[in-house]
Amino acid sequence: MKRRSVYIAIFIIAILGLFYIQYKYLKIGVSLATVQFKKNIDLASKNIKRDLADETQLTFLVGQAITDDDTYFKLSIDSIQDASKYFLKDFIRDRLALNGIDTDFSYTLIARDSSFSLKSPNQFKSDENLVTFPIQLDGYLPELSKKDTVLELQFKDINPYLLSQLNGLTIPSLLFMLIIIVIFIWFLKSIYWQKQVITTTNSFINNLTHELKTPVFSINLASKMLGKDLDENKKPFLQIIRQQTERLNKHIDKVLELGKLEFQTKIFELKKVDFKPYLIKICEDFEALSKLDDVKFSYVLNEDSFLIKAEISHLENAINNILDNARKYSENPIIKLTASKVKNQLSISISDNGAGINKKDLNLIFKKYYRVSNGDVHKVKGYGLGLSYVKEVVKKHKGKVKIESHVGVGTIVTIFIPLIHEK
Structure with missing residues (x-):
């Protein structure tokens, strides 16, 4: 019992140690994933900045939206702005995906003096622990508006996203640890059940063999008393009784001794x-x-x-x-x-x-x-x-x-x- 308790304690300590090591590795993994995320954002920002520097259909549409110019379109300025918001969002999503970033985001295209702004269709709340990455634009849009123009990318708390990037390591590790725990518990239950069966069986055998001792002793004693006045021609039969009684007695002793050896080592x-x-x-x-x-x-x-x-x-x-x-x-x-x-x-x-x-x-x-x-x-x-x-x-x-x-x-x-x- 004491040894089993020691084994269980060692197993619990080992499992807690594995969880602690997994937690440390997870923190290191998140840190590395954060570094990689920022690196990817930098690459995506450069691509976005480069592609928005020239006059294209997208930049022309966005330029009309931020300058409130509806000269070239048979649409209201509100419709032009709505269309440019969706097209710009699709463009940014595509550039982020090309650089390995696939998570929800919002954006704001704004002048330094806040004279104009163009916001993405979906906007995060300010209390959602946002992470912002500003991109200083050059070329067509700042020249068109004659103002410094910044594209701000906003991401919600990126830790869940970073953790999801580590699922290939964390989920299998947690799954394997869970399997180890389940197997160990099943093993303990099996050992306990088996020990209960063995204990019950041995208890039954010990009780039975002790009960058999009394009739065997009586038969042995009776055979000795019969031998005193028995005819010579009948003594071989008495000898058979004694031999079989002795044999039975040895079998009983063997069962008892084996049970003692298995469960009472001190004897x-x-x-x-x-x-x-x-x-x-x-x-x-x-x-x-x-x-x-x-x-x-x-x-x-x-x-x-x-x-x-x-x-x-x-x-x-x-x-x-x-x-x-x-x-x-x-x-x-x-x-x-x-x-x-x-x-x-x-x-x-x-x-x-x-x-x-x-x-x-x-x-x-x-x-x-x-x-x-x-x-x-x-x-x-x-x-x-x-x-x-x-x-x-x-x-x-x-x-x-x-x-x-x-x-x-x-x-x-x-x-x-x-x-x-x-x-």
Whole structure:
């Protein structure tokens, strides 16, 4: 829970950092866009000034409008002025577009002494935070009016326009950040839901296995009491009861231990120990069992000692589990255990002559509840918990498990546990 909170905090800080960096980049982008806008305005102003310097149909019409001269037209001066306003606006829009400016504007053509003015059809209000760019005209119009003439271009607050020019960068960035946030939230919800399912499942399994402990204990106790006065010809049946009871008990313990390993790491205490005597005991016990089941078992324990940090009971269970798998998955089992020191590690290798495991299953056998099957039939009964338990135990010992297998030849399972070197 604490680790998850740290991850969430780091993610929130990272997202806030990304937003802050995006904001900074946005400010820089707006500044650069402002510089580019002013540069484009300068270029457009030069083009407008140059084109209005000569006498053309447009400048002639505008000149008649600002001098109130209707001599050449069969129209009222008001109509001439209205027409010139629209034609001049179209002309300015065209010159701005040629220089990369495509935003709303207004204009005012005015004399320095304010003796005349010609305003665009659309006029912005004075309180709209206008940006004005004056163009001092030369040539035909000032000479015609005999007055200094200025064309003022007005733009509303250009920041929205500048931001729209950056949409190719800002919108994808914001979109990707939103996608990251949505995926992270979905991931957290999935993890929370999965953890709830696992917790509920484990709680159910733990309760069930604890409930099974009582009848198993009772059966075991009853079988011992029956053995005292039982006929010799019936004792083999009693032995079967004891073996199956013990087997069931081991399965129950395995389920309980795996649940504890996954959710209560504090119960796993590593202690410095020479593991060789324990390994000898494991081999001797399995050797005795092998004689009863017609299993050919041999073992070689090299070196004088195996000094490691271990939780004895769990490591013993893990090794016994591998040995039990080698016995169960072989028709005429030939099993060999070899222990030695390899590159500062204790190597415990268990080989068998079983059916082997194909490559597809090798990547999945350590998953909880996964079992290798032959078609839809599991030849050996079980719950798919054994190797999951082995991997968890070895992981707690800071070691690793390696499996080599060939179908029809056999399997070699090797456990590596770090050794302690005495000074």
